Amino acid sequence: xxxxxxxxxxxxxxxxxxxxxxxxxxxxxxxxxxxxxxxxxxxxxxxxxxxxxxxxxxxxxxxxxxxxxxxxxxxxxxxxxxxxxxxxxxxxxxxxxxxxxxxxxxxxxxxxxxxxxxxxxxxxxxxxxxxxxxxxxxxxxxxxxxxxxxxxxxxxxxxxxxxxxxxxxxxxxxxxxxxxxxxxxxxxxxxxxxxxxxxxx
Ligand code: GLN
Numbered sequence: 001x002x003x004x005x006x007x008x009x010x011x012x013x014x015x016x017x018x019x020x021x022x023x024x025x026x027x028x029x030x031x032x033x034x035x036x037x038x039x040x041x042x043x044x045x046x047x048x049x050x051x052x053x054x055x056x057x058x059x060x061x062x063x064x065x066x067x068x069x070x071x072x073x074x075x076x077x078x079x080x081x082x083x084x085x086x087x088x089x090x091x092x093x094x095x096x097x098x099x100x101x102x103x104x105x106x107x108x109x110x111x112x113x114x115x116x117x118x119x120x121x122x123x124x125x126x127x128x129x130x131x132x133x134x135x136x137x138x139x140x141x142x143x144x145x146x147x148x149x150x151x152x153x154x155x156x157x158x159x160x161x162x163x164x165x166x167x168x169x170x171x172x173x174x175x176x177x178x179x180x181x182x183x184x185x186x187x188x189x190x191x192x193x194x195x196x197x198x199x200x201x
Pocket of ligand 1: 048049050051052053081082083084086111112139140141142
């Protein structure tokens with residue numbers, strides 16, 4: 001049997017429990033991450049949806065923000081969803097003035113960019129390499145307004161990217177942990193697997 005991948009889920013705030021379950025359903029060993037020590041031995045990190053301004057405060061207070069920035073610079077695999085994607089974006093538009101970014105992805109992201117009247121909506125999206133559409137739930141979702149040259153767009157809705165990857169950083173503006181379809185979590189686990197081959201724990 002293949003050894004299990006050890007994945008951390010940032011659990012300072014937000015929708016971490018559903019991600020933990022989705023990753024377990026994919027066969028991973030999951031650790032909830034709240035302190036720097038919790039990062040020991042994990043091979044990748046998921047940053048969930050929630051409220052990015054609060055998450056930003058808690059990341060700074062816990063000392064995790066600096067450690068994570070450093071890890072991501074060295075290719076440590078990370079998957080950010082919704083507020084988690086905002087945390088990873090190099091440029092945050094309509095953020096709070098003191099909101100920090102972990103800068104793992106060359107993206108311009110606008111908080112709550114899908115607007116009030118569409119506060120939440122569901123949409124089947126076409127994802128690169130998937131044979132059937134993925135049912136995406138957008139909840140007060142951020143809009144990706146611009147992507148850097150090394151960012152690969154894996155799915156768009158309308159004229160906006162909604163699932164992107166650069167190196168070992170993956171991000172989406174919707175909530176894949178809230179549906180039973182595990183295909184997007186599996187994309188992340190394959191990034192972790194490839195990284196772990198060259199960077200054993
Ligand atoms: N609007 C939230 C924020 O700015 C994100 C919403 C979500 O994660 N569902 O952080």
